[in-house]
Amino acid sequence: MMMNHLSPFLEGMHARNPDNLAEHLAEDVVLESPFLSDPFVGRQAVMRVLQVLLAGVDEFEATEVIAGGTRAAIMLRIRAGDAEVTGVDDLTVNADGLIARMSVQWRPLEKIVAIQQRLAPLIGVPKLGLVQI
Secondary structure (H helix, E strand, O other), X not given: OOOXXXXXXXXXXXXXXXXXXXXXXXXXXXXXXXXXXXXXXOHHHHHHHHHHHHHHOOEEEEEEEEEEOOEEEEEEEEXXXXXXXXXXXXXXXXXXXXXXXXXXXXXXXXXXXXXXXXXXXXXXXXXXXXXXX
């Protein structure tokens, strides 16, 4: 399978230019986010999340890409205020090379929650919190 849409997609993310991202996503793309149990489904829904992410974080950096077949793992670093996370985006492409699935895994948990709280009102989802027991 071709990964012809992966590099331009990552370049758009790095440049924080959401206008150039949609053309690299399949119409029925699925985004599995660490923010919610239910995925965001469809190009329009995923684009809304990506636009909010890029507007709401201070830094987005893909540090390494490992790709083969129909899958790619994007190692990344994201900072929003004092909260910094590292993680992996697990991407799957379709037969046309368009990104069909994005599964986002970040760490550490308390920083994920801090970023989620910053972005939640912009995405239109409830803020989450950690409770010490």
